[in-house]
Amino acid sequence: MRELTWITGAGIFSFFYVAIGNTLALGAWRRSASQHWAVRARLLWPVRVASTSLGWYLPIAAALTWSLTDRSTPLLLLVLAALVSAIGCEIGSLPLQRQTFPRFSVTALLRSTALGLFFRFFHISVLLLAAALMPVHPTPTMAVIAGAVFAFELIWSLAGWVWLLRLLKFLTPASARLKTVVETASRQTGIEYPRVWIMRSQFAQALALPATRELVFTERLLEIMSDLELSAICAHELAHINESKSALIVRIASMFAWYPCIFIIPVVHAWGSIGAYLLLAVGAFAPKLFGAFSRRMEQAADSHATSQQTDEGIYARALLRLNEDSLTPVVLQGQGTSHPHTYDRVIAAGIVPDFERPEAPASMAWHGMLASIAVGAAIALFVIHVLQ
Secondary structure, eight states: OHHHHHHHHHHHHHHHHHHHHHHHHTHHHHTTTTSOHHHHHHHHHHHHHHHHHHHHHHHHHHHHHHHHHOTTOOHHHHHHHHHHHHHHHHHHHHHHHHHHOTTSOHHHHHHHHHHHHHHHHHHHHHHHHHHHHOOSSOOHHHHHHHHHHHHHHHHIIIIIHHHHHHHTTOEEEOOHHHHHHHHHHHHHHTOOOSOEEEEOOSSOOEEEETTTTEEEEEHHHHHHOOHHHHHHHHHHHHHHHTOOHHHHHHHHHHTTTTGGGGGHHHHHHHHTHHHHHHHHHHHHHHHHHHHHHHHHHHHHHHHHHHHHOSSTTHHHHHHHHHHHHHTOOSSOSTTOSSSOOHHHHHHHTTOOOSSOOOOOOOSSOHHHHHHHHHHHHHHHHHHHHTOO
16 A cells, blocks of 8 residues: 555655646746747746756656665665656646647647657666666676666667657658659758658657668658758758768767666765765766767768758758747857757758847746655765665
């Protein structure tokens, strides 16, 4: 009965915390209905970041809090509590998505929610299982576990997630229209590709898979883009699949940011809590190091797309259309994330936007900040009282 209370409580609390927190934090965005979309995107961004982050923070907090309360709790029950908490977070975020993107059907939202949960827990469960099975001292078993997880991470980063999406019918072969656009862009750029896919998604996006040289375009992208805009975006993605082997190695290496954490038990046994903090720091800060490299690659791909466009400014307009459709800010904090600021990309592509450069949005809404502090405290207590 106590176990059931913990698990259901984790889900219920997560649902209400996310749903109520998002609703309260959306106040400024709701009051901006008459303003330019770039202003609205800036106000919405910290709420979206918080809502997404809570899908990680609250499950982690649920598992760690239960473990601190009862150190004899089996790992399977802790993982189950985290999963139920994550489900509660995802369901709690549905009102936010329906309000900000009313074009999303309930069916599409539920489908994307289920897919996101599956992928998140499928990948992280492999790492958690490996960490739980890892022996304290170096043994052949340690080498086998490390090798198996390394192979999984490598396959996953190369194309494993694409194969899984195909199996789940979320990727379908390109339509006749898309094939024509991509084939034309391929001839113009001289860059060949083996396959192109359409992804079932209500967000406009295009992806390049340098390891397999495949291209992916979402259904929403095909809905809102003209053929000329699609061709310009395709030229950008073709530039990515034509990157050097060294660039591909860096991209693959970035996918291994959390791999060292499977050694957390032997590391803590050897070096104490400082070892755990070092492993977590690697996972947390490695993506930031990769960001500078990624931005350089994006700038090079932008230059390629601009040089290949048939109508001046078509690529820049396509970039703005992408941000407007997804309500993504054209300026983010610092130098940007994995991409440079869209406002700067548009100017580099030959067009000055018809609105002033906005300020960067806040990094995260208040309810996400509170949860991040709670998780940090829970991790600290866990390392001190459980792993020592």
